[in-house]
Amino acid sequence: MSASAAIQEMEQNYTSGVYTKRDVVIVRGSGAKLWDADGNEYIDCVGGHGAANVGHAHPRVAQAVAEQARQLITCPEIFYNDRRAELERRLCLVTGMGRVFLCNSGTEAVEAAFKFARLITGRKEIIAAMRGFHGRTFGALSATWEKKYRAPFEPLLPGVRHVPYNDPSALQEAVSAETAAVILEAVQGEGGVNPADAEFLHTAQKVCRQHGALLILDEVQTGFGRTGKMFAFEHYAIQPDLLCVAKSIAGGLPMGAALLRAELGKLPGHVHGSTFGGNPLACAAALAALDVLEDEHLPQRAEELGGWFRARLAEIDSPLVREVRGLGLMVGVELRCKAAPYLQALMAHGVLALPAGMTVMRFLPPLVIAQQDLQKVVESVQSVLAAPISTAEGE
Numbered sequence: 001m002s003a004s005a006a007i008q009e010m011e012q013n014y015t016s017g018v019y020t021k022r023d024v025v026i027v028r029g030s031g032a033k034l035w036d037a038d039g040n041e042y043i044d045c046v047g048g049h050g051a052a053n054v055g056h057a058h059p060r061v062a063q064a065v066a067e068q069a070r071q072l073i074t075c076p077e078i079f080y081n082d083r084r085a086e087l088e089r090r091l092c093l094v095t096g097m098g099r100v101f102l103c104n105s106g107t108e109a110v111e112a113a114f115k116f117a118r119l120i121t122g123r124k125e126i127i128a129a130m131r132g133f134h135g136r137t138f139g140a141l142s143a144t145w146e147k148k149y150r151a152p153f154e155p156l157l158p159g160v161r162h163v164p165y166n167d168p169s170a171l172q173e174a175v176s177a178e179t180a181a182v183i184l185e186a187v188q189g190e191g192g193v194n195p196a197d198a199e200f201l202h203t204a205q206k207v208c209r210q211h212g213a214l215l216i217l218d219e220v221q222t223g224f225g226r227t228g229k230m231f232a233f234e235h236y237a238i239q240p241d242l243l244c245v246a247k248s249i250a251g252g253l254p255m256g257a258a259l260l261r262a263e264l265g266k267l268p269g270h271v272h273g274s275t276f277g278g279n280p281l282a283c284a285a286a287l288a289a290l291d292v293l294e295d296e297h298l299p300q301r302a303e304e305l306g307g308w309f310r311a312r313l314a315e316i317d318s319p320l321v322r323e324v325r326g327l328g329l330m331v332g333v334e335l336r337c338k339a340a341p342y343l344q345a346l347m348a349h350g351v352l353a354l355p356a357g358m359t360v361m362r363f364l365p366p367l368v369i370a371q372q373d374l375q376k377v378v379e380s381v382q383s384v385l386a387a388p389i390s391t392a393e394g395e
């Protein structure tokens with residue numbers, strides 16, 4: 001039995017089962033490369049679902065984590081902490097926001113934003129977008145569109161409605177004096193890599209201000225350089241009232257944050273909290289990740305390499321391709337058929353990538369990826385799309 005097979009068998013015996021797993025055991029990473037338990041190498045365009053923007057096992061993140069682990073691993077927010085203070089300052093500096101609530105995941109950042117929006121406005125209603133994804137805990141799930149995530153767990157949060165994405169007049173019509181918040185992704189990730197039209201986000205900001213509702217931007221996937229700017233909202237010249245981030249915030253360690261615009265002021269005590277929120281180990285990792293993003297100019301790299309990558313993908317002459325789209329190194333290739341068998345075939349070429357919905361191949365490589373590795377990804381995509389794969393298998 002291979003090393004991989006033994007590990008797979010053990011995990012299969014004990015895992016909850018909620019994840020559909022690929023037939024590969026990942027044990028090591030460096031930059032944009034991953035290795036399986038049998039020593040096979042992969043080019044990683046999954047990027048930890050977008051958590052690995054600075055690359056796997058970045059030496060500066062690893063060193064910061066090791067040093068902090070010897071200093072102090074845990075420290076609840078009833079105390080002040082040096083690493084946390086510095087991170088909160090840095091996060092406000094890079095986002096233009098005024099205050100930070102630290103948590104441990106994207107869905108928690110969304111939960112916090114919803115609670116804060118209700119608290120600040122005294123209203124209950126939340127408007128979200130069709131095909132949006134905001135997480136899987138009950139509040140965030142209520143704003144998530146995909147039926148298969150929601151249906152088994154209903155009833156969900158009342159007062160959450162969905163409007164078509166990129167439809168400014170539908171949004172205008174939905175927002176009223178009852179609306180606590182509008183939550184949107186600047187580029188929908190799970191929903192198919194759909195960038196927002198500028199007019200849509202400008203309308204969102206305008207109607208929220210008109211009606212005293214808060215604009216929540218969910219930049220959990222688009223944040224920290226992914227789209228070619230530190231945050232995707234910079235492309236659109238808007239400023240959210242609440243900003244949700246997570247995924248790549250801490251170089252791959254679990255962390256999330258809900259940031260508030262300075263004008264919203266300080267929240268009252270005791271209204272929310274988290275045992276691990278603001279954990280010094282995660283804060284140290286996040287500070288190191290921010291240093292890497294800035295010192296290695298990774299947003300700019302995502303912009304340049306992303307443009308090049310999308311142009312090369314668009315040159316692939318295949319009747320299977322409907323559209324290539326994205327922003328920076330958040331890239332989707334929409335097929336005219338199911339994406340799963342082609343992602344499976346890509347893995348056989350040593351390229352790991354993600355689906356987004358049924359028909360989109362999604363690429364979220366670490367922003368440090370070498371151009372020649374992206375070139376190999378293009379060649380592999382071209383090769384797997386050279387002929388249709390029957391969908392009977394591979395699903």
Ligand SMILES: *Cc1c(COP(=O)(O)O)cnc(C)c1O
Pocket residue numbers: 104105106107108110133134135136185189190218219220221246247
């Ligand atoms: C992944 C994601 C989430 C949820 O983050 P988790 O850390 O998995 O809870 C929320 N919003 C967006 C846009 C995401 O991509």
